[in-house]
Amino acid sequence: MDWQDISGNWVLVPPRPTAIVHFLGGAFVAAAPHVTYRRLLERLAVQGYVIVATPFVNTFDHTTIARTVLQDFDRALEILHTKMLSKRYLPIYGIGHSMGCKLHLLIGSLFSVERSGNILIAFNNFSARNAVPLVEQFSPVFAVEFTPSPLETNQLIAKSYQIRRNLLVKFTNDTIDQTTVLTDVLQNRFPGMVVAQTLSGNHLTPLGPDVNWQAGTVFTPLDAIGQWVRQEVYRELHQLERTVLRWLDPLASLS
Template sequence: MITRIMSNIYWQEISSNWVIVPRNPIGIVHFLGGAFVGYLPHITYRLLLENLSAKGFIIIATSFLNSLDHITIAKQALLDFDQALLYLQKKSVLGKAYLPIYGVGHSMGCKIHLLIGSLYKVDRVGNILISFNNYAASDAIPLVEKLNSNLNIEFTPTPQETQDLVHENYNIRRNLLIRFTHDTLDQSTILRKILQQRFPEMLTAKTLQGNHFTPINQDLSWKLGREFNPLDAMGQWLRQEAYRDLNQLKYTINVWLNPLAIFSRKSL
């Protein structure tokens, strides 16, 4: 199925993935979003993902449903991604040139990418991990805290098991770790220490203005009147402020993916 989502870019649904294929691609991004919002990544993360596509990256955004079993989610996400790659290869979309593959995750999507990189041998040039968190089920899901006094309910793997897996087995050497100044859910400090021990020379850590929801769409529109007036000026200013943090995130990711490229303000 091919869908246009409020833009001139067309998304294809392929094996539980939402995919964009730009002309003359230079790489592939495997995107995994946060819990619940990751189910419709082509909508919830559209602005961020379409920006990456405009830079020449094939976007394969895997849809997933949240559950307590994060290992199963990681396994299925990798299988779905591989199915999309196989489909694109059969359709001769990828061509014969090598295209580097990058993992990009937000919130829970970071944990899933970390599990994929720790449990499986995957072809990844690098991972971008945005607003990582690794809470216990009782902290992440309020209802679990009430039930957990009688039932032993926890994510698989547990937060500590996840840290141990990454510390011992994570095999993606190059990583960009992004946290936001007003993100109360972020646990990137813990992950940064682990990655610094594992691949210190290949880790880049950035702190940007914003909050946990900055990567999610901020698609605000302001229709101008027939004649530009002070109210229009205020509306444009508010729109610019709303986009500022998301634009800085786009710029940071694009520079890390392609440090030799020069990005204009218009391309943000």
């Protein structure tokens, strides 16, 4: 199972797919999601999820980014159904991290899409002044802000967001997370349909390639140290993976 570039998206197709995941990463790591989120995405693919990870470059116009990544995803989906998945129905889930959450929320509020649910990890909805250092020095005359602004985003979600089933994840050591506000907005819109969980970790927990420690013919103390380091490094990420997979399929048996 290898990564493929399909219409500008990075795609993984497992042998017997059960659903499709549209993944959008954080603002400064989204250009190569198959690298920066490799461990998480490949773990999902092993469990039977087709991964369509759409890269993007951050600008101040988040509405345009949302429209563009949706168009890229739809093109990939058409190719997948034509050449690899036949025409059979597979449910589609959105998964976003940080700014990727905002893009999924905008997609679900501004466009007509079919989603079985969204997973929103470490939601970030900062203003441009707080998100981009020295932004006012770039434009000293005119106020520079993301489109839509944080307030406009929350208002749009409260009024127009269409995806009823949502999992919201925040981490214990994340100083830029704004999941609490989003949880209130979504629970008011869809009572009983929103699950919010707090896990150990920080804003960067979802990132990281896998680390495979290959023991030699004879298991040595160095091998033991290597395996311990791998276990500690990925303990929090593994917890996130299990949480996501359990929400996607509560009946699945996870190792």
